Amino acid sequence: MTATHRPLVEVKDLHVRFRGERNVHAVNGVDFALDRGEVLGILGESGSGKSVTLKALLRLLPEKRTVISGQIRVGNEDVLALEPEALADFRGKTASMIFQEPMLALDPVYTIGWQIAEAVERHEKCGRDAARQRALEMLERVRIPSPARRLDAYPHEMSGGMRQRAMIALALACKPQVLLADEPTTALDATVQIQILLLLRELQRELGMAAIFVTHDIGVAVEVSDRIAVMYAGRIVETGKVADIVRRPSHPYTRGLLASTVHGAMRGKRLDAIPGAPPSLNEAPSGCSFAPRCKEVLPECSQSLPQAVTVSPAHLSRCVRSTPVTA
Amino acid sequence: MVSLAEPVPLIIAPSRGYWASVGQRLLRDKVTMVCVVILLTIILAAIFAPYLGLADPYRGSIIRRLRPIGTPGYLLGTDEQGRDMLARLIYGGRLSLFIGLLPVFNAFVIGSLLGITAGFVGGKVNAAIMRTSDVFLAFPSVLLAVAISGALGAGILNSIVSLTIVFVPPIARIAESVTTQVRSLDFVDAARASGASSWTIIRVHILNNVLGPIFVYATSLISVSMILGAGLSFLGLGTKPPEPEWGLMLNTLRTAIYVQPWIAALPGAMIFMVSIGFNLVSDGLRSAMDVRR
Numbered sequence: 243m244t245a246t247h248r249p250l251v252e253v254k255d256l257h258v259r260f261r262g263e264r265n266v267h268a269v270n271g272v273d274f275a276l277d278r279g280e281v282l283g284i285l286g287e288s289g290s291g292k293s294v295t296l297k298a299l300l301r302l303l304p305e306k307r308t309v310i311s312g313q314i315r316v317g318n319e320d321v322l323a324l325e326p327e328a329l330a331d332f333r334g335k336t337a338s339m340i341f342q343e344p345m346l347a348l349d350p351v352y353t354i355g356w357q358i359a360e361a362v363e364r365h366e367k368c369g370r371d372a373a374r375q376r377a378l379e380m381l382e383r384v385r386i387p388s389p390a391r392r393l394d395a396y397p398h399e400m401s402g403g404m405r406q407r408a409m410i411a412l413a414l415a416c417k418p419q420v421l422l423a424d425e426p427t428t429a430l431d432a433t434v435q436i437q438i439l440l441l442l443r444e445l446q447r448e449l450g451m452a453a454i455f456v457t458h459d460i461g462v463a464v465e466v467s468d469r470i471a472v473m474y475a476g477r478i479v480e481t482g483k484v485a486d487i488v489r490r491p492s493h494p495y496t497r498g499l500l501a502s503t504v505h506g507a508m509r510g511k512r513l514d515a516i517p518g519a520p521p522s523l524n525e526a527p528s529g530c531s532f533a534p535r536c537k538e539v540l541p542e543c544s545q546s547l548p549q550a551v552t553v554s555p556a557h558l559s560r561c562v563r564s565t566p567v568t569a
Numbered sequence: 570m571v572s573l574a575e576p577v578p579l580i581i582a583p584s585r586g587y588w589a590s591v592g593q594r595l596l597r598d599k600v601t602m603v604c605v606v607i608l609l610t611i612i613l614a615a616i617f618a619p620y621l622g623l624a625d626p627y628r629g630s631i632i633r634r635l636r637p638i639g640t641p642g643y644l645l646g647t648d649e650q651g652r653d654m655l656a657r658l659i660y661g662g663r664l665s666l667f668i669g670l671l672p673v674f675n676a677f678v679i680g681s682l683l684g685i686t687a688g689f690v691g692g693k694v695n696a697a698i699m700r701t702s703d704v705f706l707a708f709p710s711v712l713l714a715v716a717i718s719g720a721l722g723a724g725i726l727n728s729i730v731s732l733t734i735v736f737v738p739p740i741a742r743i744a745e746s747v748t749t750q751v752r753s754l755d756f757v758d759a760a761r762a763s764g765a766s767s768w769t770i771i772r773v774h775i776l777n778n779v780l781g782p783i784f785v786y787a788t789s790l791i792s793v794s795m796i797l798g799a800g801l802s803f804l805g806l807g808t809k810p811p812e813p814e815w816g817l818m819l820n821t822l823r824t825a826i827y828v829q830p831w832i833a834a835l836p837g838a839m840i841f842m843v844s845i846g847f848n849l850v851s852d853g854l855r856s857a858m859d860v861r862r
Binding site for chain 1: 672691754755756758759760761762763764765766769774777778839
């Protein structure tokens with residue numbers, strides 16, 4: 243890496259805390275970087291802070307109840323410092339987002355075409371007709387059958403997969419540089435899932451976008467990502483290229499996750515599950531959050547936060563047992 | 570490699586607009602349509618009363634008092650001052666419907682404004698608006714209407730003001746709860762994620778999703794408003810005699826209930842018919858508008 247090289251997205255020491263009757267430390271020091279055209283998969287179970295990280299990138303979290311610290315840079319924008327007007331310009335144009343449940347993420351009282359055109363008009367400052375034309379192109383691009391007709395369809399008139407395609411068309415309408423996808427296939431059935439994933443992957447390559455996929459499905463993460471970051475209790479515990487993570491997982495949590503999939507399990511043999519449940523995040527962790535569930539726990543695990551260890555090139559693990567690659 | 574199989578294109582029925590499909594459903598709903606026809610007849614008759622060739626609703630006759638229903642020349646008989654009941658009932662609709670509709674309309678505008686603001690802004694603004702409206706909600710509506718009317722003094726305008734005050738809190742409450750619900754739905758986040766400002770979100774996404782339910786609720790208040798308005802007149806706080814108004818007529822005919830019970834019941838029947846009509850239409854509207862999701 244040269245000194246002039248600057249990744250498209252850079253997140254440094256991101257902390258997100260929700261205030262309220264009790265504090266929730268949802269994200270506790272997340273760092274990652276993303277290059278143009280690269281796809282990062284963030285993998286983790288429910289409540290591991292993956293969706294919160296994603297929403298923080300667009301500052302979609304309720305401002306009054308959240309405390310965000312750290313640094314988020316996308317392109318040339320310091321996201322956390324943007325003024326409301328600049329933030330609105332940034333959202334949708336530089337980075338945009340796909341949501342998990344397409345039925346809820348599309349406004350039920352407007353047609354698909356109207357909703358896409360609205361976003362286009364907002365950012366491209368063009369007329370209604372041009373915006374509608376773009377909406378039609380987008381629907382063609384996401385391969386919705388008879389797109390001209392679907393332009394005037396309401397969300398409830400479409401199937402789940404079709405709605406997610408429309409959602410993708412909406413998110414990509416202004417050609418963002420970064421696409422954030424929050425479990426885009428979780429709400430869909432298996433056959434539609436793979437179609438949507440392939441479509442996303444294809445569009446991402448075609449448009450040269452960077453993308454961040456949040457998912458709890460290892461299969462999905464492996465299918466679409468170049469790199470994977472595994473999150474646990476608000477921290478990235480392991481990150482590396484897909485092949486490294488899958489073949490040489492270093493963190494015990496990653497190994498546990500990989501062992502608990504159905505793929506390749508022997509018939510009649512019980513699946514390996516990780517015992518226990520994720521910790522409550524009412525207080526900021528002082529040691530390794532996974533220690534209480536870890537099979538290979540050491541006394542020093544709960545004493546301090548484990549440092550990131552480079553186990554092989556571009557492969558980091560936050561575990562005291564991980565052995566650094568010998569330089 | 571899984572091929573990117575295209576979903577088989579289906580023959581899609583041409584998509585109608587949302588309101589067009591609501592209209593279609595309403596047309597198919599027989600009960601609602603019957604009510605709409607009855608209400609329209611009454612409303613139109615009230616509006617065009619002077620052109621219907623009716624008797625003068627103010628001119629009485631000492632010798633023709635309390636004629637029974639069906640008397641030649643007096644289709645629905647005469648009241649205690651010998652005035653034509655049919656004419657008075659139709660002219661009475663003008664004031665009664667006015668008192669039924671105007672306060673609800675006012676309250677719809679004010680209440681939605683307050684409720685949507687409370688729901689969208691949240692926090693202290695929400696607490697201030699909603700707790701104040703809770704104070705009003707604590708009183709039974711009849712009592713509140715009578716108290717405010719009594720304080721303001723008798724008169725049509727004052728009863729409209731007092732009824733508006735009575736209806737603002739419940740509408741604000743509905744508006745607030747629907748807004749809070751809609752605000753937390755993903756499409757608001759999605760709109761925000763595609764660069765919409767708060768104002769655009771309220772104007773475009775919240776308003777259009779929220780107004781439907783509030784509107785349906787408001788239509789159900791029309792009958793309450795009519796009954797309360799009639800009640801105020803009955804108590805002498807609304808319309809003044811000799812103005813024809815159903816509640817007031819009910820009051821003045823009360824003395825004749827042993828002589829001509831059917832005639833005494835007529836204004837009550839009108840109130841009943843119109844309020845039940847509005848209620849059923851409101852029900853029909855609700856189910857017709859519930860097509861999405």
